[in-house]
Amino acid sequence: MDRQTFDRLVLEHLPAMQRLAVRLTGRTDLAEDVVQTALLKASGAWNTFRGESAFRTWLLQIVVHAFRDELAKRKRHSSDSLDTELIDPKAADPVANAGAAELGRHVAAAVSNLPPRQREVLVLHTYEQLNDEQIARMLDISPQNVRTTLHLARQRLRTMLQRFLD
C-alpha cells in the first residue's frame, strides 16, 4: 500500500477511531487525546500494515493500544482518573429522568465504567461488530478468553443496569 492510499484510508476511518475512543474513555476530551496518540502511532507504523487484517481492524487496534497508554499515563497521575466525569449509573433515577437520551447516557456511562479489559471486549463486540476471533487477534488473547471476558462484562452490566432492565 502506498502512502497516499494509506493517508486517504486513515481520514476515511477517522470517525470510527473517534467513536471507539469515546466509547472506551467515556469522555470526548480524553478521546481526542487517545485519537491523537493513535494517529501518531499509525503515522509511524504505516509501512508495517501488511494487509493481513482489514485496515479498519488494524486502525482500531491502534486506538485500543493508545487507550491503554492513556490509562497507564493517568494511573501514574492517579488524581486524574478516567472516570472523574462519568455519570454514576446508579445515582440517577431513570424513572424521574425518563427521557431516552438520559437513559442512553446512563447505559454509556455503565459501559465506560467497566474494567478496561471488559470494556474493550464489550465495546469491540457490541458496538464495533467484531467477532471473537477478530477481538482475540486484536487484543492478543485467546477466543475463549474473549468469550469469558465478554460474559463477565455482560454480568457486571446487568447488575449495574438492573433497574433499567426491570
Added chain:
Amino acid sequence: MPNQLPADDPALDALLDTARWPEMSAEAEQRLRRQWLRNRSHSRWPAILSTISVAAVVVWAASLWLVNHTSKRPLEHVVRAPKPLVIVEASSSNNPYAGRPATPLEVAMLRLPEKRPEKSVNLSTVAPSVQPPDPVHEVASDPVNAIDPIILADRAILSNDPQERRRLIGELVAQGPARCGPAMLNVLGTRASESADTDLRSNSAVWTDCLFASLDDGRIAVRQSAVRILAEIDGPQTTARLEGMVNHNIHRREAIAALVQIRSTDAKDFLAAAARSPDFGGIVLSAMLQHSSQPSLQGTIQ
C-alpha cells in the same frame, strides 16, 4: 447482530443499543485532521531528504563522468624496456652487509658454481678471521623513475604472455636487490619465474642478492620466505655468505635459520661448530628445534 457470540440476554442487548455517548465536536475532528496532515508531512521529510541525497549523488557522479570523458586524453601506457644488467660493486654506505669490498679472489671463489672441497670448520679460529659476506650486487637503475617493484611483480604474475613475463622479471631484477627483494619473493614459484628461469639462472647472483636483501625487510613473513628460499638454493656461494653473516653478526638469526635447513656438509659442519660456541649455541639449538617442529618444506619452492 452478525456476531458469533450468542446473545443470550435480548433485554440487555436492547438496553445496550440505547447507549448514547457524547459526540466529539466538529472542531475536535478538524484538529485531528490537521494533526494527521501535519504528521504526514513530517513523516515524509526523511523520504524527501533521502531522495534529495540520492539525486545529488547521481548528479555529482554524472558530472564527474562527463568531465572525465570530455577532457581526459587517452591514457598512454608506457612500459620501459628492461635495462641491461650491469653488475657493479656496492658502496658500503648503502649496503647493510658490506664491510670492505671483496677482493677479486674472494669474488671468484664465491661465484664458483661447483662444490668447494671439504674443509674442517673450527669456529674458534675461523670466526675472528672470517671474511665479511659477499657484498650485495648493485644493479644500475634509476630508482626515481622506476616502476614500483611490487607492481612489476604483480604484472609479471598476471601476464598471459611468457615473453612479457620474462621482460617484466628482467625489469624487476634490473631495479637491484635493494628494491626488488620482497617483490621477487612474490614472483618465485609462479609461472612468471618459470618463464624467466633462464634469465634468473644467468643472473643468479643478482636475484640471490634480492633474497639476501629481503632478510633486512621489516616484515617477519618476508624474512621467513627469504630464509626458506635461500635454504632451498642450497649452493656453496649461498652457504658461504650465510656463514659470513653469522660470523659478522649480520641478521645472524635468519642466517642460522637458513643454514639449519641447508643439507650440505659445509652447513652441517659450520652449525656443529657453532652449536658448541657460547655465542651461537643458543640460537643454533633454537633454530634446530624450530625447524624440526615444522612440517617438511620440501616442494614448496618450485
